[in-house]
Amino acid sequence: MPELPEVETVRRGLLPVMEGATITQADVRRPDLRWPFPDRMAERLTGQTVVALRRRSNYILADLSGGETLIIHLGMSGRILISGDPLGQFHHAHPAPEKHDHVVFDMANGARVTFNDARRFGAMDLAPTAAVEGHWLLSNLGPEPLGNAFNDAHLVAALKGRMTPIKAALLDQRIVAGLGNIYVCEALYRAGISPKRKAGRISTTRIAALVPVIRDVLSEAIEAGGSSLRDYRQTDGELGYFQHTFRVYDREGAPCRTPGCTDQIRRIVQSGRSSFYCPTCQR
Numbered sequence: 001m002p003e004l005p006e007v008e009t010v011r012r013g014l015l016p017v018m019e020g021a022t023i024t025q026a027d028v029r030r031p032d033l034r035w036p037f038p039d040r041m042a043e044r045l046t047g048q049t050v051v052a053l054r055r056r057s058n059y060i061l062a063d064l065s066g067g068e069t070l071i072i073h074l075g076m077s078g079r080i081l082i083s084g085d086p087l088g089q090f091h092h093a094h095p096a097p098e099k100h101d102h103v104v105f106d107m108a109n110g111a112r113v114t115f116n117d118a119r120r121f122g123a124m125d126l127a128p129t130a131a132v133e134g135h136w137l138l139s140n141l142g143p144e145p146l147g148n149a150f151n152d153a154h155l156v157a158a159l160k161g162r163m164t165p166i167k168a169a170l171l172d173q174r175i176v177a178g179l180g181n182i183y184v185c186e187a188l189y190r191a192g193i194s195p196k197r198k199a200g201r202i203s204t205t206r207i208a209a210l211v212p213v214i215r216d217v218l219s220e221a222i223e224a225g226g227s228s229l230r231d232y233r234q235t236d237g238e239l240g241y242f243q244h245t246f247r248v249y250d251r252e253g254a255p256c257r258t259p260g261c262t263d264q265i266r267r268i269v270q271s272g273r274s275s276f277y278c279p280t281c282q283r
């Protein structure tokens with residue numbers, strides 16, 4: 001499931017072919033993904049120029065010249081492929097349509113952007129740009145973890161008195177937007193905080209220390225994603241999924257990577273999700 005760094009990588013991969021470019025034809029091949037598409041989606045997109053391509057949490061937002069914004073969520077299995085040769089950099093001929101290619105944009109610059117989603121947990125909707133922050137998918141989101149509004153004061157206040165485990169609190173999108181299971185595990189490990197610890201019982205100093213750690217794990221992953229963008233032109237044109245090594249995530253039973261620690265990474269299930277942590281390093 002794509003998390004924030006993967007979504008940001010997809011956005012950056014789309015920038016050169018979509019931002020400032022016009023959608024000459026939008027082909028919408030089914031009525032819905034997770035939810036129904038908006039009315040006349042293909043007509044509302046065709047002929048529009050993408051004025052800006054932004055990200056909010058795990059949503060990609062394409063602001064269109066006509067005053068609407070296309071909201072895109074990749075869901076569990078959504079993939080975006082670029083084909084064509086718009087900037088002389090892409091060597092991918094347009095592939096034969098695949099079964100799960102649900103939405104296809106042909107851009108005036110010659111690029112084709114294909115949204116493929118086998119499990120159909122993804123979503124697309126249109127909203128007036130001026131009111132997009134109030135769209136029901138976005139209206140309850142907390143601050144961006146890489147933005148200025150996510151700081152010590154915010155996190156300390158948001159966790160104050162909370163008796164839920166810190167793991168669950170950090171996954172709460174109202175506290176901080178876009179943090180998912182993988183990067184919460186990684187951040188708690190680096191901060192030395194047990195995922196089981198009650199959020200409201202952690203000292204302000206340790207909570208404050210989480211802020212730069214969260215920024216670091218996300219920034220490092222975005223950087224790894226950026227490197228992957230240089231390779232995708234030689235591969236299949238698919239954006240966003242890249243090799244990244246984790247210190248605890250998916251390493252159950254493996255030795256802890258903290259120098260001097262002889263413990264093994266443990267996995268527990270919290271609120272139905274796996275948490276990976278080192279019982280010695282994380283308290």
Ligand SMILES: [Zn+2]
Nearest residue numbers: 256261278281
């Ligand atoms: Zn350890």
